[in-house]
Amino acid sequence: MSPLVARAQAMKSYRLGYLALLPGEDTTLAKPLLQRLQELGYRKGMNMILEYRSADGRAERLPQLAAELVRAGPDVLIAGYGTLAPKAAIAATSSIPIVFTSVGDPVGAGLIASLSQPGANATGLSAQASDITAKRLQFLADLIPGKKLVAVLGNPDTPYTALALREVTTAAASMGQPLAVFEARTVDQLPTAIHEATISGAVSMLVLEDPVLLGAKQETIELLAKARLPAIYGVRDYVEAGGLVSYGTDQRQMGRRAAEYVDKILKGASPANLPVEQPTKFELVINLKAAKALGLEVPPSLLARADEVIE
Known part of the structure; x- marks a missing residue:
């Protein structure tokens, strides 16, 4: 025994x-x-x-x-x-x-x-973590440089979202990065939110973690792939399921x-x-297969910082 x-x-x-x-x-x-x-x-x-x-x-x-x-x-x-x-x-x-x-x-x-x-x-x-949302915004800027519009997707009914939105707005102002916020309180609202982000001229998206949206991670990934909108997430589960990149707590x-x-x-x-x-402990996870499907070249400097690269 x-x-x-x-x-x-x-x-x-x-x-x-x-x-x-x-x-x-x-x-x-x-x-x-x-x-x-x-x-x-x-x-x-x-x-x-x-x-x-x-x-x-x-x-x-x-x-x-x-x-x-x-x-x-x-x-x-x-x-x-x-x-x-x-x-x-x-x-x-x-x-x-x-x-x-x-x-x-x-x-x-x-x-x-x-x-x-x-x-x-x-x-x-x-x-x-006080600067985690700002870091996600910076990783998006590394992927798609040029101060182009970034869409932020979140559920306003989640307490964390209000905090994260304040942080990302402050970070965007200091970076000179234009932002637009799109809300999805339910899974049914996801297609409309992502479509509105696309027609707004956004070239990338920051997805704020939320239990409701995490429960619809596959649908989110598929909608963003169809819209050809590169996205960063706060939970690695998205990237393991085919999303582009995540940065968040382990x-x-x-x-x-x-x-x-x-x-x-x-x-x-x-x-x-x-x-x-x-x-x-925080981890940066990058899915190169997703990057290739979007026609994105991930900078070597970003790959070097990754804790895990999915090929």
Whole structure:
């Protein structure tokens, strides 16, 4: 018997809840978290029961699913990608510890009192980084130089979008880069938003990450390819699915860190006193096949900076 299994068997049994907005999150964005929990000695069927609920992209279902998880009595409630799942979890319980895995602006969204002292029953990982949106804009300028119009696609109902828009507007003003913002609150609004961006004269697009839009990543990629509009994304999943380039936080690292927060709380730490961690690792991923399809030559200087190149 391995030492890890022996340790798992010796530990008391824990019940964890996981609330997801996106479909299939347990096999995608949550996978690194679950793997790290296993490394830490938590094993399903041995000393861990995992209650998983997904809204399958339908945000209106989150309050009901959060209430179901609370009734199951988990030791820790994990809130998946984005802000909406943590918001529903926090509204459902003020006593069960909550660990959120990737929130753009947890203070601005009213989830916690401050990053250093969350203050209640929730803590976790923030995807907020002050200059990340500006860097994406610069990478687009490296790909398509000449101060040509850049379209920004975002969901205005997402708290992170407001923050990201302020940052990208400030960065564009300092660069002398013209911008135009196009909104898509639902998947159905994507074709119109991308068509309007194309006819506006935009030559590239910055896609602001959002759970609703991420759930429609394949449709977004296909619409942009059809419009021949090069785009940069905040999540590498887009590039793995055929998008051009992404620059953002390493979601795998964040998932693993979230598992470590769960472990700390199960061992007695209070979420009120566990500072929310901001990202320290970022990755630039470039898809050369997508670049070729768009007729783009990726500058060698940009390729040299890439953490991964998909050919």
